[in-house]
Amino acid sequence: MAAETGTPTTLTLKSNDDELFSVAESAAILSVTIRNMVEDGCAGGVIPLDNVDGKTLASVITYMNGISAIPADEEKKKSYRDKFLSDKDFETLADMVLAANYLNMSCLMDAVSAKIAQVMEKKSVGWVRRKFGIENDYTPEEEAAVKEEHKWTFEGVETDDDN
Amino acid sequence: MDRISELPKEILHRILYFLSQKDAVRTSVLSKSWRYIWCTRPNLDFSHKSFKGDKTKFLSVVDKTLQHYCNQRLCLEEFRLCMLGDDSADQESVLFFDKWIPLLTSMGVKDFQLSIIAEQSVRGIIDLHVVLKAESLTLLWLYNCNLGQNIPENIPFVRLQELQLCNVLIKNEIVDKIISSCPLLTTMLFLDCEGLKTIKKIRPHWFSRGSWNKERKLKELGEFVYKIEKMRESGN
Numbered sequence: 001m002a003a004e005t006g007t008p009t010t011l012t013l014k015s016n017d018d019e020l021f022s023v024a025e026s027a028a029i030l031s032v033t034i035r036n037m038v039e040d041g042c043a044g045g046v047i048p049l050d051n052v053d054g055k056t057l058a059s060v061i062t063y064m065n066g067i068s069a070i071p072a073d074e075e076k077k078k079s080y081r082d083k084f085l086s087d088k089d090f091e092t093l094a095d096m097v098l099a100a101n102y103l104n105m106s107c108l109m110d111a112v113s114a115k116i117a118q119v120m121e122k123k124s125v126g127w128v129r130r131k132f133g134i135e136n137d138y139t140p141e142e143e144a145a146v147k148e149e150h151k152w153t154f155e156g157v158e159t160d161d162d163n
Numbered sequence: 164m165d166r167i168s169e170l171p172k173e174i175l176h177r178i179l180y181f182l183s184q185k186d187a188v189r190t191s192v193l194s195k196s197w198r199y200i201w202c203t204r205p206n207l208d209f210s211h212k213s214f215k216g217d218k219t220k221f222l223s224v225v226d227k228t229l230q231h232y233c234n235q236r237l238c239l240e241e242f243r244l245c246m247l248g249d250d251s252a253d254q255e256s257v258l259f260f261d262k263w264i265p266l267l268t269s270m271g272v273k274d275f276q277l278s279i280i281a282e283q284s285v286r287g288i289i290d291l292h293v294v295l296k297a298e299s300l301t302l303l304w305l306y307n308c309n310l311g312q313n314i315p316e317n318i319p320f321v322r323l324q325e326l327q328l329c330n331v332l333i334k335n336e337i338v339d340k341i342i343s344s345c346p347l348l349t350t351m352l353f354l355d356c357e358g359l360k361t362i363k364k365i366r367p368h369w370f371s372r373g374s375w376n377k378e379r380k381l382k383e384l385g386e387f388v389y390k391i392e393k394m395r396e397s398g399n
Binding site: 090091094097098101109110113114116117118120121122123125128129132133134135136137138143146147149150152153154155157 | 164180194198216
């Protein structure tokens with residue numbers, strides 16, 4: 001490992017569409033999945049990441065490099081995360097949350113999950129359905145019954161009209 | 164199926180984790196696949212303020228949900244409860260606290276945050292000493308409450324990080340006990356707590372743990388003691 005040899009170690013990660021990426025070990029081990037491989041000595045050659053495509057992996061590596069360059073300062077890390085995610089659309093966020101889950105990167109997983117949650121916050125059911133393209137497969141009677149069961153959750157919710 | 168509904172359940176739980184109970188429960192209406200996602204997420208976050216219904220209904224929703232988690236042996240890591248209003252510390256809610264607090268302990272909840280913000284008019288009427296048995300408390304805010312006259316043998320708040328007591332009737336000995344048994348306390352605020360004259364047990368080791376800034380905190384405590392003494396002198 002890098003700490004033992006004194007020279008920075010670089011890892012090679014391979015996406016599921018066969019793109020290769022070089023990344024500093026110190027940044028890559030933000031992923032517990034990768035860290036475990038490094039600790040088990042299985043990170044010598046190319047590390048295949050079967051659940052992540054090249055586009056997403058490139059983005060995750062940008063995040064790894066960016067966040068690991070920030071010294072232990074939670075506020076600065078948070079503002080980096082906010083900025084990093086600010087221009088991502090939902091498709092990208094969904095890819096990232098899946099990658100973060102697979103790579104076991106809790107800080108990225110939480111940041112993306114919170115960002116998706118923020119979109120749903122205080123919004124009506126109809127609005128959330130449209131935003132995410134969720135198909136309503138309830139019959140009107142079923143839907144009315146579920147609504148009735150949780151009536152208290154429908155007060156003070158933003159109306160559909162503004163969207 | 165659409166992209167979000169296709170996400171694995173553990174990711175959907177993580178997304179719902181960041182929503183209030185109200186927003187999380189409402190997702191059950193989105194579609195059939197969302198029907199029960201909310202009721203297995205590992206955290207519950209109830210606020211009487213956002214509930215908007217009457218208190219009896221609120222208590223019953225909290226109770227039903229908690230009971231569901233318990234009966235189904237679901238994992239519950241965090242439980243947040245915020246009660247406020249003129250009747251938030253009445254006998255009815257205390258009966259529920261009597262039931263919930265041991266339940267949360269037995270369910271292994273790691274993070275219990277409790278805020279009881281009562282109207283000043285009810286202060287002192289209801290004895291909330293059951294709160295002193297809540298093992299997993301990490302945050303405790305009490306406004307206008309009465310923590311009772313009995314000094315418990317042990318205060319089990321080993322995880323308590325934040326304590327705010329405003330206009331709370333509390334025995335000085337209880338505060339001393341809380342302070343000496345909460346190694347993780349980082350934030351503490353006492354305001355207008357009748358019965359609280361001084362903080363005696365400032366243990367040096369207590370400041371070296373966690374993120375305490377020893378000098379600053381000692382100064383704050385000093386000022387706090389000073390204020391209390393001042394109040395007594397002026398006959399308040």
